[in-house]
Amino acid sequence: MAKKLNLDRKAMPKQKPWERIKNFDEVALGYTVELAQAEAERCLSCKKAFCSMGCPVGIDIPAFIKCIRKGDYAAGVRKIKETNALPAICGRVCPQEEQCEAKCVLGNKDAPIAIGRLERFLADYEASSGKRETPDRTEPTGKKVAIVGAGPAGVTVANDLALLGHSVTIFEALHDCGGVLTYGIPEFRLPKAIVRREVDYVRSLGVDIVTDFIVGKTRTVDSLMEEYDAMFIGAGAGLPWFLGIDGENLNGVYSANEYLTRVNLMKGFRFPETDTPVKRSAKVAVIGGGNVAMDAARTSERLGADETHIVYRRSRKELPAREEEVENAEEEGIIFDLLTLPTRILGDERGWVRALECIKMRLGEPDSSGRRRPLPIEGSDFELEVDAVVIAIGNSPNPLIPNSTKGLEIGKRGNIVADEETGKTSREGIWAGGDVVTGAATVISAMGAARNAAASMHRYLMDEDK
Amino acid sequence: MYKVVERKMIVPNLHELVVEAPHVASSVQPGNFIILRADENGERIPLSVADWDREAGTVSSIFMQVGGSTAKLAQLHPGDEIPTFAGPLGRETEIEKYGTVVCVMGCYGIGSMWPVARALKEAGNEIVAVIEARSTFLLYWLDRYKELCDKVLYCTRDGTLGRKGHAGEIPDMLRSQGVKPDLVMAHGCTFQMKRMADVTREPGWKTVVNMNPIMIDGTGMCGVCRLTVGGETKFACVDGPDFDAHEIDWDEFLARRKTYFVEETEPLRHSGCGEHAEEHQGVSSG
Ligand SMILES: Cc1cc2nc3c(=O)[nH]c(=O)nc-3n(C[C@H](O)[C@H](O)[C@H](O)COP(=O)(O)OP(=O)(O)OC[C@H]3O[C@@H](n4cnc5c(N)ncnc54)[C@H](O)[C@@H]3O)c2cc1C
Ligand SMILES: Cc1cc2nc3c(=O)[nH]c(=O)nc-3n(C[C@H](O)[C@H](O)[C@H](O)COP(=O)(O)OP(=O)(O)OC[C@H]3O[C@@H](n4cnc5c(N)ncnc54)[C@H](O)[C@@H]3O)c2cc1C
Ligand code: SF4
Ligand code: SF4
Ligand code: FES
Numbered sequence: 001m002a003k004k005l006n007l008d009r010k011a012m013p014k015q016k017p018w019e020r021i022k023n024f025d026e027v028a029l030g031y032t033v034e035l036a037q038a039e040a041e042r043c044l045s046c047k048k049a050f051c052s053m054g055c056p057v058g059i060d061i062p063a064f065i066k067c068i069r070k071g072d073y074a075a076g077v078r079k080i081k082e083t084n085a086l087p088a089i090c091g092r093v094c095p096q097e098e099q100c101e102a103k104c105v106l107g108n109k110d111a112p113i114a115i116g117r118l119e120r121f122l123a124d125y126e127a128s129s130g131k132r133e134t135p136d137r138t139e140p141t142g143k144k145v146a147i148v149g150a151g152p153a154g155v156t157v158a159n160d161l162a163l164l165g166h167s168v169t170i171f172e173a174l175h176d177c178g179g180v181l182t183y184g185i186p187e188f189r190l191p192k193a194i195v196r197r198e199v200d201y202v203r204s205l206g207v208d209i210v211t212d213f214i215v216g217k218t219r220t221v222d223s224l225m226e227e228y229d230a231m232f233i234g235a236g237a238g239l240p241w242f243l244g245i246d247g248e249n250l251n252g253v254y255s256a257n258e259y260l261t262r263v264n265l266m267k268g269f270r271f272p273e274t275d276t277p278v279k280r281s282a283k284v285a286v287i288g289g290g291n292v293a294m295d296a297a298r299t300s301e302r303l304g305a306d307e308t309h310i311v312y313r314r315s316r317k318e319l320p321a322r323e324e325e326v327e328n329a330e331e332e333g334i335i336f337d338l339l340t341l342p343t344r345i346l347g348d349e350r351g352w353v354r355a356l357e358c359i360k361m362r363l364g365e366p367d368s369s370g371r372r373r374p375l376p377i378e379g380s381d382f383e384l385e386v387d388a389v390v391i392a393i394g395n396s397p398n399p400l401i402p403n404s405t406k407g408l409e410i411g412k413r414g415n416i417v418a419d420e421e422t423g424k425t426s427r428e429g430i431w432a433g434g435d436v437v438t439g440a441a442t443v444i445s446a447m448g449a450a451r452n453a454a455a456s457m458h459r460y461l462m463d464e465d466k
Numbered sequence: 467m468y469k470v471v472e473r474k475m476i477v478p479n480l481h482e483l484v485v486e487a488p489h490v491a492s493s494v495q496p497g498n499f500i501i502l503r504a505d506e507n508g509e510r511i512p513l514s515v516a517d518w519d520r521e522a523g524t525v526s527s528i529f530m531q532v533g534g535s536t537a538k539l540a541q542l543h544p545g546d547e548i549p550t551f552a553g554p555l556g557r558e559t560e561i562e563k564y565g566t567v568v569c570v571m572g573c574y575g576i577g578s579m580w581p582v583a584r585a586l587k588e589a590g591n592e593i594v595a596v597i598e599a600r601s602t603f604l605l606y607w608l609d610r611y612k613e614l615c616d617k618v619l620y621c622t623r624d625g626t627l628g629r630k631g632h633a634g635e636i637p638d639m640l641r642s643q644g645v646k647p648d649l650v651m652a653h654g655c656t657f658q659m660k661r662m663a664d665v666t667r668e669p670g671w672k673t674v675v676n677m678n679p680i681m682i683d684g685t686g687m688c689g690v691c692r693l694t695v696g697g698e699t700k701f702a703c704v705d706g707p708d709f710d711a712h713e714i715d716w717d718e719f720l721a722r723r724k725t726y727f728v729e730e731t732e733p734l735r736h737s738g739c740g741e742h743a744e745e746h747q748g749v750s751s752g
Contacts (some may be wrong), residue, residue: 174685175510175549175552210489213489213552214552214685217555219489219493240688242699248699249694249722251722251724251725255690258689262682266509266682274507279725279726351721351722352721400686400704
């Protein structure tokens with residue numbers, strides 16, 4: 001090989017752990033121009049770009065990296081936006097290590113190109129330049145589209161269909177837009193100003209966003225369909241699961257959704273300046289091992305807990321959270337009680353949490369998911385003294401829409417059934433995509449599904465004219 | 467933004483709030499509630515719907531000033547705007563022909579019972595209203611009930627109107643009036659509803675209460691409103707707020723209501739409603 005491989009993957013500057021646990025500011029600070037250049041320099045501009053195949057929306061990765069190398073950042077942004085409308089968000093929260101970066105050829109040498117960081121660099125460059133290019137819009141088609149939910153799926157469909165000239169209205173149940181990006185993922189991982197910027201941009205394309213509107217309650221899907229030519233349902237997977245163990249309704253036990261919503265959407269971390277209270281607990285146990293659990297635990301640290309535990313029934317290797325987030329949590333002093341299964345929540349005489357009863361686990365034979373099945377070790381029960389428990393074991397789609405809509409096929413887990421390629425549901429004129437179809441997944445997969453649905457909806461809306 | 471059409475104190479500490487919200491007014495049903503925020507830093511607080519005007523696009527609620535958020539609401543004037551008014555939320559009350567329905571109400575429940583009583587009457591029921599308060603000066607909307615209901619009974623703590631005493635006296639009152647309920651509905655403070663649950667259990671009167679836990683989203687997303695009904699966890703905002711009073715785990719419910727007692731330092735003692743205050747007596751810290 002002519003050129004020697006450069007395996008010096010550039011780290012991204014971060015706030016120091018002891019500083020960042022005292023604030024809610026973003027932890028990862030982003031590449032400087034120098035770091036971005038150095039990282040872009042390492043890319044081999046592969047003819048067969050495996051990296052792009054790992055990206056659910058197929059971004060032309062070597063092309064945008066080439067733009068960075070040339071210093072033509074505006075062109076780089078344009079390249080990304082051909083397929084991804086929300087690069088500032090995906091660059092931050094995509095599980096890159098399982099997607100684009102997992103496929104990068106330099107991954108064989110343990111030094112894949114930091115594609116997510118470069119994507120974020122370009123998006124932030126565009127934001128700080130204050131110059132945002134608006135793509136050309138088609139002539140108005142006169143077609144009306146209703147979108148349920150202003151999460152990444154709904155916002156993406158709105159973006160695409162507005163550019164194609166359709167008249168788009170988003171109906172959102174909460175008072176703010178962004179879905180999980182706003183109420184779930186914390187400020188220190190995804191600043192809300194970025195989400196707001198993206199939502200404002202979609203508004204600037206003429207999309208009407210109606211908040212405080214609960215489809216299925218304020219108006220039903222059927223009633224809206226009398227007025228709109230097509231509908232996209234991107235209502236997410238917002239129904240929190242509980243464990244079904246004793247003591248779950250004690251005071252001091254929260255779903256992760258409640259805990260994070262109080263802090264993020266309702267800005268409870270600024271209480272009493274804001275009105276929504278958040279308990280300042282001393283010892284917190286977060287049950288679960290995914291991104292949601294990491295976010296809840298790191299939030300607890302920032303709210304000033306003396307000790308925060310992650311209680312997870314398998315081993316570190318099986319933690320479903322992104323590696324980067326696990327490392328961040330470890331750096332911030334969160335205690336990982338692995339191979340530990342909660343069996344009961346114990347309360348005091350006033351109905352408050354006092355302790356979490358757990359049992360130690362060992363790994364047995366692999367189960368149907370291919371992961372080794374955790375088995376309890378007899379006699380290993382112990383009590384973890386805590387004054388708060390956050391349950392972060394998963395979410396499924398909210399039954400409001402399924403229960404109030406006729407003829408919409410619903411899957412076993414309460415999800416709306418939609419065609420994988422097109423997002424078409426069992427109801428003519430209605431599409432669905434994102435977490436409401438797949439169950440809790442990722443931002444980029446929700447966007448990918450939204451993209452496909454928008455294309456299919458456009459074909460449907462235009463064909464009707466013939 | 468939603469325009470405040472009216473906000474007036476109707477009796478000490480209880481206010482009527484009328485807001486222009488056509489999206490809610492067009493689809494609201496008896497037993498529904500809404501969630502509003504008084505300003506951009508405000509909490510999302512649930513209030514039952516007490517009346518509406520579909521044509522004018524307005525929705526009314528009766529609220530009691532108890533803490534920070536309701537204090538903000540009490541400052542609103544006609545023409546002001548509030549940033550959030552979401553709804554209608556919750557399942558609507560099951561309106562059927564039951565026979566004789568006793569509607570027990572107190573505090574803000576005198577307001578929230580109104581659409582329910584009206585619909586029950588329309589469905590052909592005989593309605594006996596039992597209106598409860600600490601004293602006569604806390605009663606309102608009596609004319610409406612007198613006109614609608616087949617019988618209106620009163621119960622006041624100080625004996626200034628009707629029977630002297632509290633909700634515990636109600637079965638006795640009903641018996642002495644020869645009323646045999648096919649269904650009891652209760653709206654108001656938690657303590658009053660719990661008392662109704664206690665005293666209707668023995669005679670075996672089916673009792674439905676309109677529960678009022680702490681809430682955030684009101685759509686089933688956060689789970690803070692959960693309660694145990696018949697041994698199962700339910701979310702009041704989507705499975706309720708109406709539940710069978712005899713199936714509820716009241717001790718758990720009362721404890722959960724106090725979660726933020728320490729944070730919400732505003733004293734309730736001055737709020738005027740005896741039951742509201744009682745609920746918080748003897749609670750030192752969370
Ligand atoms: C704490 C947390 C951390 C996460 N971290 C990551 C991460 O690091 N990386 C990653 O890729 N993914 C992450 N995810 C997952 C990711 O956020 C979701 O997969 C993604 O947001 C799904 O997008 P969506 O548009 O389908 O749904 P959502 O984001 O859930 O948006 C749905 C919207 O619809 C609204 N809605 C629901 N019902 C109605 C109705 N009846 N009427 C009107 N509006 C309605 C909701 O209020 C919401 O605003 C995380 C999730 C959580 C909870
Ligand atoms: C479905 C539903 C319908 C309701 N309808 C009405 C209504 O029509 N009129 C009305 O006045 N109130 C109603 N409530 C209660 C109302 O939401 C609360 O009184 C209000 O949120 C208190 O806000 P605050 O900031 O003023 O008081 P806070 O400062 O939040 O609380 C003051 C005190 O009240 C207690 N408290 C907390 N939550 C509630 C609660 N949900 N209800 C009562 N006390 C509470 C707190 O523990 C605290 O000690 C309803 C509640 C629900 C869930
Ligand atoms: S969108 Fe996500 S998967 Fe695609 S290139 Fe960007 S970071 Fe990678
Ligand atoms: S696979 Fe890696 S090295 Fe090759 S083009 Fe993609 S990012 Fe560059
Ligand atoms: S208020 Fe959040 S689930 Fe009921």
